Amino acid sequence: MSDTAQPNRPAAPTAETSTVNGRRLGPASTATHPLATAPVGSPSHNVDGFVREFLHELNTNQGVTLSASSLNDQYLALASTVKNYLMARWLETGLKTRAAKVKTVGYLSAEYLLGRQLDNALLASDLADIAEKGLELCGIDLADLRVQEVEPGLGNGGLGRLAACFIDSLATMDVPSIGYGIRYEYGIFRQTFVDGRQVEQPDTWLALGAPWEFPHPESAVQVHFGGHTERYADDGGQERTRWVPSWNVLAVPYNYMVPGYLNGRVNTLRLWSAQATKAFDLQIFNSGDYAQAVRAQTFAENISKVLYPEDSTPQGKELRLQQQYFFVAASLRDFIDHELEPGFDLHRLPERITFQLNDTHPVIAVPELMRILIDEHGFDWDEAWEVTRQCFDYTCHTLLPEALEVWPTELLGRLLPRHLEIIFQINDQFLSLVRQTYPGDEMLARRMSMISEHPERGVRMAFLATVAASRVNGVAELHSQLLRDKVLPDFSSLWPEKFTNVTNGVTPRRFVRLSNPLLSELITDTIGAGWLTDLERLKELEPYADDPQFRERFAAVKAANKHRLTDLLRARDGIDLPDGHLLDVMVKRLHEYKRQSLKLLHIVSLYEQVISGKISAADLTPRTVVFGAKAAPGYRMAKDTIHLINKVAAKVNAAPELEERLKIAFPANYNVTLAETLIPAADLSEQISLAGMEASGTGNMKFALNGALTIGTDDGANVEIRRLVGDKHFFLFGMDEPAVSALGAKGYNPGSCYEANPQLKATLDLILSGHFSDGDRHLFDSVVYNLLNQDRFMALADFQAYVDTQAKVEERYADQEAWTRSTILNVARTGYFSSDRSMRDYLQRIWHTSPML
Ligand code: 26V
DSSP states (O other), X not given: OOOOOBTTBOSSOOGGGSEETTEEOSOOTTOOOXXXXXXXXXXXXXXXXXXXXXXXXXXXXXXXXXXXXXXXXXXXXXXXXXXHHHHHHHHHHHHHHHHHTOOEEEEEOSOEEOOOSHHHHHHHTTOHHHHHHHHHHTTOOHHHHHTTOOOOEESSSHHHHHHHHHHHHHHHTTOOEEEEEEOOSBOSOEEEEETTEEEEEOOXXXXXXXXXXXXOGGGOEEEEEOOEEEEEEOTTSOEEEEEEOSEEEEEEEXXXXXXXSSSSOEEEEEEEEEEEOHHXXXXXXHHSOHHHHHHHHHHHHGGGTBOOOTTOOSTTOHHHHHHHHHHHHHHHHHIIIIISOTTOOXXXXXXXXXXXXXXXXXXXXXXXXXHIIIIITOOOHHHHHHHHXXXXXXXXXXXXXXXXXXXXXXXXXXXXXXXXXXXXHHHHHHHHHHHHHSTTOHHHHHHHOSEEOSSSOEEEHHHHHHHHOSOEEESSHHHHHHIIIIISHHHHHHOGGGEEEOOOOBOHIIIIIITOHHHHHHHHHHHOSOGGGOGGGGGGGGGGGGOHHHHHHHHHHHHHHHHHHHHHHXXXXXXXXXXXXXXXXXESOOOGGGTHHHHHHHHHHHHHHHHTTSSOGGGSOOEEEEEEOOOOTTOHHHHHHHHHHHHHHHHHHHOGGGTTOEEEEOOSSOOHHHHHHXXXXXXXXXXXXXXXXXXXXSHHHHHHHTTOEEEEOSOTTHHHHHHHHOGGGSEEOSOOHHHHHHHHHHOOOHHHHHHHOHHHHHHHHHHHTTTTTTTOTTTTHHHHHHHHHTOTTOHHHHHHHHHHHHHHHHHHHHSHHXXXXXXXXXXXXXXXXXXXXXXXXXXXXXXXXXXXX
């Protein structure tokens, strides 16, 4: 065999990339050895072998002896050791997948909110016990090393975390797949509070070393920007177009292992980092203006510098469009040039790849593939469109109109002139089809055009994605329905069969097994092993809900998880959680539609009733409300809401009248790592968005799977959670989506809610009085007057229903046996929300491919 391709490193550099800074850096194509195409084996799977490996890594990688090593040295050496155990599987996965020539899933996502890697890698390689024992022999506590890791926060929230869950499930289900994205040098900001206000700090997640990544600068690909297009006649006299770009950057791949759970597959996540090309280096020598040349270099490298916060509207966000094209162009180039065998006939591309567009961020991949096929490979338009159409599917993750990307044509044309031409042509062809199908309906054609004319000419990326994709899906049943009916109604009439639903899921490896080891042990003790990769088996727990002994054990797990959280918050934030409280948790991005303000009104209302003597503190169910939320740095209302929560917390927590029966904890910098301790401790999960606004939610699933009951609206995946767990075990409140629409149509007046409800009035008046702001009556005008005058998300309309339903929560909680029974049933009935099931649905309904097994 002479095949020397290395599976996790692109085999042959293209002509363009074979030299970097003047050096030939491609893999040695002449290497031959009997072992050239096989990995050289794994370290031995026992404690002694592990210790040897670990010490070897400490010595050779960190350059220290055990006695001289820092915790960071030890953590990095441990990570290397674990990687070595996974390495043979990773290499084999690449070889096996290449040889099989099967279809790969290319997940294109601008965000991956991975969370810490160490425990997941230990779990997937079945090394956790061995590592713990081995480290103990070295006098090291694994727990001390675990906390050294700074999580890669390369996403904003649900969309990025979903991508991380999906790649975990794809690996665990033995599906060949590559995740493509951006290696941001700075991920989501680190949140701190100063006088109760959010202050953002840069997330320097790479500062102490990044042991999980494998950079491959020798396999960098070029990405071009700017310039103009030219027509020319090719050798056969055929009129062709060429793009003459004016600048370029290098995209350097960083590979990450994505290990399946105990199944031998290790897939790849390939994140791209931007680097200046030789052109920039030359400028340094030639321009004489060294500072200017370095600035130019910085300009190129800025592309992957920082994750964009989700408040940024696309208008004027040139760097964000650069990021999108950067990672998508590099990924297509990588797949076509390096993952496919040389000489592969691109007419057959759909047999080998299906690209999933995670929201509209990667949609520029559509004209990019058209450009590659037509301009570089000589396809005619129809041939290219036929291939492109079959290569893409699109997932929409929102219903908010302002979250749908529209790129100004001025910007697109300046940055990617050839792509804009192609988009215009796709649009022309599409509109001819519309006019043919609906003759005479010019209004319809205008409505469906990918080009919007107001407030400026722009490309509606969701429309482009919908036209190009084979399948378009929403992320929960209600969301998919609203997507068809409200966001893309004209498209769903034209192509009803294109639209489908895949309800989101979460990986049970991270969000049950790793985050809740005690519950996992209890489950395995009760129903045996196997549920972790077949989560519907949790159903077998159902009969045990009626077993008092099991209930006792289940309740003991929850109590232990609360203690674990108490310890963490004391050490991490200096927060003291009281014992024996109902733990009421609302963690998610801060957004008006999610209605943290409604939760706050509930708290202030309880507080107001006690301090005004309407009720006594003894009437309160002891309750601690935990908030976790980041506000986008430019989102004023969200930041003001955080400030208000912190001010209310200071006052409520110090109030002697409450006799310690109502507390608020707001640890800063909510992230995946905190979620893993917080969620298993929760009693009550707050999922209170205005109906019709939350596309799915995935936190809601994590809470239910960890034995919290939900108080929630009929929104997103709450609908499906409630249907599965049963009405009795879910606290539903508030308007449903049709009622919201009807109220909106009739005209909603929040002021009348305020006037009509004395308790609501007293609550808002207390805030307005300056009670929480040291007498400053105007500090929170923005929040309060917005609620009183506008209240786009109808918090006041749902206030009374929410308060009443909280009373029902307290009633149930007072009966601990009944409460625990409900929580067990929540766990037993929510196995559906495994991301393994989501992946199965994508495989069947969208990708039409199957695991390799
Ligand atoms: C973006 C923007 C940008 C402009 C200002 C308002 C706004 C609001 C939200 C977003 C995020 C849109 C994409 C997103 O993260 N969607 C989330 O995707 C999750 C995974 O499907 C889903 O569970 C959440 O319900 C959905 O909000």
